[in-house]
Amino acid sequence: MAPVGRPRSDASHAAILKATYELLREEGLARLTLDKVASRAGASRSTLYRWWPSRGAIAMEATLDMLNQELSLEPKGDNALAEFRRLLKSVARAMRGSTGPIMAGILAECQRDPETLRLFKENLVAPRRAEVVPLLERGIQDGSIRPSVAPHTILDLTFGAIYHQLLLHVPTDDAWMDGVIDILVNGIAAKPTA
Amino acid sequence: MAPVGRPRSDASHAAILKATYELLREEGLARLTLDKVASRAGASRSTLYRWWPSRGAIAMEATLDMLNQELSLEPKGDNALAEFRRLLKSVARAMRGSTGPIMAGILAECQRDPETLRLFKENLVAPRRAEVVPLLERGIQDGSIRPSVAPHTILDLTFGAIYHQLLLHVPTDDAWMDGVIDILVNGIAAKPTA
DNA sequence: ACGAAACGATCCAACTTGTATCGAAACTTG
DNA sequence: CAAGTTTCGATACAAGTTGGATCGTTTCGT
Known part of the structure; x- marks a missing residue:
């Protein structure tokens, strides 16, 4: 009909x-x-x-296509941890361009409009996590990631770090991202304390 | 005069x-x-x-006192890493209360008003970092933190994670913070990858 | 007493939002 | 082709917010 x-x-x-x-x-x-x-x-x-x-809904729809084009997760057969490294760098690279301020603006809008926050989580955060969490779980199975960590917490940390620079308008470069990944992968403790 | x-x-x-x-x-x-x-x-x-x-300037001044009261760094003679753990938990605990949404609102305001961002970094971020960075450097010297990590990057990660939950309105609890600290301290790699 | 600066009260233009109304246009159905 | 339905652009409106201005009053130092 x-x-x-x-x-x-x-x-x-x-x-x-x-x-x-x-x-x-x-x-x-x-x-x-x-x-x-x-x-x-x-x-x-x-x-x-x-x-x-x-307004947030319009901005969200206009941004989603752009983001989905800019960020693509292409598995390349490395071990999962190496693939995760590549993913993080690509996200950080995307945020370095004109997409970064737009994302920061959307995060700000989410604080004043619950509906925009819902759209953001549903259409951006959740789908991305649904892609990456299995990747991290694969890393736990292939032995590159230790089993006791929660994949979601890993993502809280990494995306948190990127958002942090975004919101405070601190420009990032590859060296910074390498430093973040180093800490994330190896930890800060001089000796394993677990 | x-x-x-x-x-x-x-x-x-x-x-x-x-x-x-x-x-x-x-x-x-x-x-x-x-x-x-x-x-x-x-x-x-x-x-x-x-x-x-x-408006941001008024909110900032009104918030600063409250935050400075709520968050206090009291050295207790532990090793630096243990002290850092306590600090993180106290920050997360503060953000769990009514201070959390206020902080999220200020971060949002910072995205639309550069002056508010400047005040935020000058009066909140910078002083806090000036306190904590020496703590982390002490940790590197007393051997609880490995030498190759940059203290500032550690803070980008930890505060990033907390801000992340704050902005996405994800409630946190002690278990989550423990998970974050575990990853931060020990890393996610199954074996040290140097 | 006098001048200077801050105060509360009030007004104003400009902008944004959300809603509503209107005639014209585009398309389906009978 | 004609009627009915929905969208379209244009316009108008009330309500709220912003940033600035004026005015008479109050509280100081000189």
């Missing part, structure tokens, strides 16, 4: 997302208003309100 | 900070308006604008 009535304009939909994406890069989510998005997209604000419940 | 004119009212100053602090607890920084602060403090908005450049 085809829906009755005028169909949703794909052109408007695409134009709105494109305008949002551009404005996010230029001014950040903090200064993003639905008015500017509508103007640039050649749409009207009522169209935006019809399809998205909040 | 005593300043000429009517001196700044300590009563107003204190009342404004108190009102800010209360409103932060009740509604969070996202919903904090200078109007509400002024009303509750029995002051006028012009007084607020006279002394503080932004």
